[in-house]
Amino acid sequence: MSFKYILGFAWCVFSVIPITQNTSEVNVRKSPTNKRATLEDVARLAGVGAMTVSRTINDHPYVSEETARRVRSAIRQLDYRPNHAARMLTGQLSRSIGLIVPDLADTFFSVVSHAVQETARESGYLVWLAASNYDPSIEAAQVEQMIHHPVDGILLVPVDSKDKYLKTVTAGTTPIVTIDRPIEIAATDSVGVENRAGARVAVEHLIGHGHKKIACVATNTHLVTIKERILGYEECLRHAKLPISKTLRLAGRDDVMPAMTELFSSRNRPDAIFAANNAAAIWVIEALREMKLEMGKHIALAAFDDVDFFALITPPVTAVRQPAPELGRMSARLLLQRIKGEFVSSSVRTVLPVSLVVRESCGCKKKE
Template identity: 60%
Template sequence: MKNLGKHHDGLKFGKRPTLEDVARVAKVAPMTVSRVITNHPYVSQNTAERVRAAILQLNYQPNRAARVLNGQLTRSIALIVPDVADRFFSAISHAVQETARANGYVVLLAASNNDPENEAALIEQMTYHPVDGILLVPADSKRKHLTVTASSGIPLVAIDRRIEVAKADSVEVNNRRGARAGVEHLVHHGCKRIVCVAQNSQLPTIRERIAGYQECLRRAKLPPAKTLHVTDEAEAKDVLITLLLSRRRPDALFTTNNSATICTIDILDRTDMKIGRDVALVGFDDVEFYTLLHPSITAIRQPTAELGETSARLLLQRIHGDPLPPQVHSILPVDLIIRESCGCERRDPLPNHT
């Protein structure tokens, strides 16, 4: 196909392209562009390809307000998560799909595999599908493509991780306060050498949890915080085994997410250290099988269903033009679920809102 070039017929750099600009570049009538955007059947394949090429070349975004007024919504939304197999994200995905279905929408689910480049490509594909809005758990909250997406006009809601490079709606939990609650519980047990095991510490959620851990130790006037920043299970195994076999081994561990917790449990088992006796453990993120372990694992539980439902409802409000503030940041509470791994006796877990 002939290269359309970067500038056409007086279109100025930095000017947001219009439907008329697309029509001029594709050498068709504006009505034809509109028909292609709305998947009208009476457009030839060759013409449709020219129009789509012009749309991509100009980075044209349809006027969503006009589409709402004309009843041209697709009744579909995109959900992009880092990993659909992860229990946390699968629970959120289920809640999003249930909320969308109850409102007459379908959800196009995709996984970025925690790769920002994959994520950027998925966003572009979803934008031109088209969908009416995007729910996103950012792989990297500081990437440039998020700035472009947030300013494109398509409704966007970030879940779990706030976008740091652009103004966009978000729904997350109180990570810092939840971490403080978990570490405070360890302090109340008399623990003095509390080490934080952090995976994916570049993420804003993990940074907030580390900050909450550090704040708690300062308040308790305990020795300076020691945080183990690990990237994968192999690295975690090496550093943790070295630490646990040292003369100044920790008497408690605080893990920043479920993958770090599961890895730590495995390593403690390999070193024949008894959780709750030799070392206390509190993890951020609660997983169902924690109750089946002996000892059962104390954890900070996130409201995954509420995260998904609140995010989906907010996105639908944006799609339909409901009156809302320019930016909405919803912060949901978490629960400290006390079990045996911190030294407590087994009991039925009672929510402790933080």
């Protein structure tokens, strides 16, 4: 499914090269009061009229390349950002939004992206789609490029929700809505799911099978979503008065076999595993096969974040399903509401419910 969606977006994927600045020049040009630069400031620095700056920003065909170059240079030096409210009042909205996800090859993000595109299209908006490749510096450059493009708003799945650049970006005039994980250092709109509650449901199911030694395996453990799932796992075991194993925190695929071998050679060999995200689940499945341990027989497995092929392998994998299409639709609607000025309330955080899809990897019998 992910490849179908990826092909559908291929025409609008773009990459961004970070813009370098002469910091000494910026410091000289900026006002000592750190006042936000205006369109008139850019015009004075570039030696052109305000209308020429506006035309350059909106890619007007009658601006010469040399003039456009001077204007863009002034914009960079002054860190000028077009005022969203003013653009809305003058009818200069681009009718486009940006969407930045960590990885388009991930089924979850491709489904979210498809839902965003469909929702935006229904409202007459184009989606500029970019992948940060889990690199905060690439993400920051993409956000900056989109703001200066400009788009009317940005949907973002942040690589690191504590990255300092996010505080500056969210203080700007371009509306930003985060998907899946909220920004932890600034207040902004976000749409996510019940991570902690979903983890508890999965672990409770394993306990219901009589498993008493349940290990947790996770990757990307710096993310607030994964932290919440680990907390849910620990809360569930604590409530059941069962021992809590130290979470296996995997940095990459190469870590899996050594960690799994050590885990299953220890005195606290688990009888069940809770995988806190789909990448960890996939790596665990590969390791179990190499170790010749059969899921549902030698070891039980429940994962957070259901993906299509979990239903196709033998045995199929029990997993917590996130409402990925609804995440995309709701976040896009929320951003469009902000862009159109339909409400001016403080940041909105929406949390969607999840569900457990029971299959055979946990020890359940196949349904006839």
